[in-house]
Amino acid sequence: MLRLLSFIVMCWGLASNGWCETVDIFGAQDYPVICFLQDGQPQGVFPHILEGVSKFSGDTYVLQLFPWKRAQSYAEAGKGGIAHFSKTVEREERFDYSNLAYGDRIQLVVLKGNEFSYKDFVDLKGKRIGIKFGASFGQKVDVFLASSDVHVQSDPGVSSRLKKLLSKRIDVAVVEGVDGDIEKLIGQDPELLPNKAQFVFLPVSLVDDGLYLAFAKSMNRKDTLDRFNKGLEKFKKTDAYKRLVTSRGLIR
Numbered sequence: 620m621l622r623l624l625s626f627i628v629m630c631w632g633l634a635s636n637g638w639c640e641t642v643d644i645f646g647a648q649d650y651p652v653i654c655f656l657q658d659g660q661p662q663g664v665f666p667h668i669l670e671g672v673s674k675f676s677g678d679t680y681v682l683q684l685f686p687w688k689r690a691q692s693y694a695e696a697g698k699g700g701i702a703h704f705s706k707t708v709e710r711e712e713r714f715d716y717s718n719l720a721y722g723d724r725i726q727l728v729v730l731k732g733n734e735f736s737y738k739d740f741v742d743l744k745g746k747r748i749g750i751k752f753g754a755s756f757g758q759k760v761d762v763f764l765a766s767s768d769v770h771v772q773s774d775p776g777v778s779s780r781l782k783k784l785l786s787k788r789i790d791v792a793v794v795e796g797v798d799g800d801i802e803k804l805i806g807q808d809p810e811l812l813p814n815k816a817q818f819v820f821l822p823v824s825l826v827d828d829g830l831y832l833a834f835a836k837s838m839n840r841k842d843t844l845d846r847f848n849k850g851l852e853k854f855k856k857t858d859a860y861k862r863l864v865t866s867r868g869l870i871r
Contacts, residue, residue, distance in 0.1 A: 641678070642679065642680050643683065644700045644702050649777070651795070652796040653723060653796045666682055667859075668721060673850065674854070676847055676850030676851075686775065687752065687753050688753040697837045697838045701714075701832070703721070703723075703831075704830065705755045706829060708758050715834050717848055718851060721830045722828060722830060724828075726799065726821070727792070727823075728794050729792075730818065735821075743769055747791070749771075751774065751775070793825060802815075832844070
């Protein structure tokens with residue numbers, strides 16, 4: 620059962636060595652579909668993955684959701700692991716990663732009438748691009764967004780990003796977790812709802828982003844990751860995991 624800022628799964632000693640532990644995990648409170656707070660409770664794909672894996676790993680995962688930058692800072696300080704984390708060269712120097720847990724299509728949204736042909740990063744040159752504070756979608760994307768070819772504006776969440784798009788302060792909004800679903804993109808924001816017909820997804824994704832569980836190397840949690848990986852391998856064979864993948868059509 621998912622609860623405020625955490626869910627608890629009973630530890631039955633299912634790990635291969637008979638050992639199990641309570642593991643603090645931090646995640647984003649506003650990552651649509653993948654990980655978010657709803658009525659004060661963690662919801663989304665990644666909470667369900669942690670819940671499913673725990674039945675096989677023997678560990679209890681306690682998920683706490685915060686604004687993404689704060690969640691990252693807690694993980695970097697060694698206070699716990701971090702969920703739905705992308706890989707970059709720089710991050711791999713500081714974090715130990717699990718096997719691939721899930722994947723998300725990172726998409727581009729523009730205003731109706733301002734569509735353009737997008738096939739590769741070169742098609743974004745000169746564009747003003749909105750992206751979430753602290754977001755990373757892999758090394759190749761990060762290097763491109765840090766270049767002088769584009770003008771990046773960061774923001775705390777998708778609502779503010781789409782409002783910038785409406786006011787034409789940016790040309791493109793980078794969004795994650797909604798997989799082409801306008802209703803999920805807009806949510807119940809009273810300013811965005813009347814304008815939902817103005818938003819258009821470009822047909823080609825920016826990137827397919829692998830999502831992992833990770834711990835700061837200073838925590839020395841390779842044993843925890845080993846149990847997670849073994850549990851993940853078993854969970855991926857279940858109908859519950861297959862339903863997650865089928866319903867979202869994402870990579871695994």
